[in-house]
Amino acid sequence: MDAYGDLQSGRLGPLGELNLPPGPVVTVCGVGRTAAIATDLLRAKGVEALTLDGGMRSWSLAWNTAQTTISGCEVVQVRRTGKGCLSYIVESQSEAVVIDASVDPDVYVRLLRERGWRLVAVADTHIHADHLSRSRLLSDQEGVDVWLPTQDRAQYPFRPVADGDRIAFGSTALVAMRTPGHTQESTTYLLDRAAAFTGDTLFLNSVGRPDLDGGTHQELASRARLLHMSVRHLLQLPYAAEVFPGHVSEPIPFDRRMLGRTVGTIRDTLALARLEEAAFVQAVLARIPPNPPNHSRIVELNERGEVPGDPSELEAGANRCAVV
Ligand SMILES: [Fe+2]
Structure with missing residues (x-):
């Protein structure tokens, strides 16, 4: 589902219909900004929500x-x-x-x-x-x-x-x-x-x-x-x-x-x-x-045997070492 449009207009949209499990919810997006909006909106509904700093890199x-x-x-x-x-x-x-x-x-x-x-x-x-x-x-x-x-x-x-x-x-x-x-x-x-x-x-x-x-x-x-x-x-x-x-x-x-x-x-x-x-x-x-x-x-x-200072860019994306 695409939640971005709604969130950026200040609405939970499809996220509001999710059947969330008990316990805290962590929101993640590309860089963390839209996820922070989702967190605020979820909290307003009484959900214990947290944003992952650093988005997809983290x-x-x-x-x-x-x-x-x-x-x-x-x-x-x-x-x-x-x-x-x-x-x-x-x-x-x-x-x-x-x-x-x-x-x-x-x-x-x-x-x-x-x-x-x-x-x-x-x-x-x-x-x-x-x-x-x-x-x-x-x-x-x-x-x-x-x-x-x-x-x-x-x-x-x-x-x-x-x-x-x-x-x-x-x-x-x-x-x-x-x-x-x-x-x-x-x-x-x-x-x-x-x-x-x-x-x-x-x-x-x-x-x-x-x-x-x-x-x-x-x-x-x-x-x-x-x-x-x-x-x-x-x-x-x-x-x-x-x-x-x-x-x-x-x-x-x-x-x-x-x-x-x-x-x-x-x-x-x-x-x-x-x-x-x-x-x-x-x-x-x-x-x-x-x-x-x-x-x-x-x-x-x-x-x-080298690892660059920030490996997240190079390592972006899912694993693809298996046949599908
Ligand atoms: Fe491998």
Whole structure:
């Protein structure tokens, strides 16, 4: 619905007809001005309303968390509400690893301190194309190593991760499983075969797109075949293993509920994953969405491990690393 015209004329318009849930309402618009009008009008009706300062830029950076226990380890999911990026803090015996850091390093530092955990490693599942990785910043700030899947693109010091490598923390380790396809280096981190941090290889209801590195139709098809093999491998994990992906395609509610799905549920519900290789390749290549905005610039910065002062312009727009 379009509420702008009414709001700018001082009327709630369609907003007045919304069945609002209990609790405070936060209004957001492009820069924050129309949202402030909506807030005033909602308050006049007795609704507890607040305006998000900074409009959509702030929305792109807003975050919330959910937490669960898996195999005796704590897993905190740190979610960029508007953009759908999911990152993780995984803890064993008060030692923690951060996977796919996508919000300001200070957020992870605060969440770690609040829980009394010590950061021992930062890892990325792949070189991201839809948001700027904060992993290098976080690792520099906290004086720990950043682990990246082996590749020759990143231009800063990192610990290379090969298939089967272990990132040890507490009494356990994340075990790397190479899952190429979305990108050549894409890697899944397994926690006790009970949780799989799949990056952009396998999502809750889709698979990663194989085209962001560019190339001919043949090259894309060969990456789609790799993706098919990787998804097959992942779906051979135990039925009850939890899949925790690198993003979701909808805004994330502030509900503290983990976004994850068991391997069994994905096997049963994701028709794409049941296709034989040729049909899978055809389906994936037919369902590639437009490129994420600024993706070549984002990849370039991620290869250099740099984050500009204000990343919100570059990162504007939804995630587009999944086939649709
Ligand atoms: Fe990606």
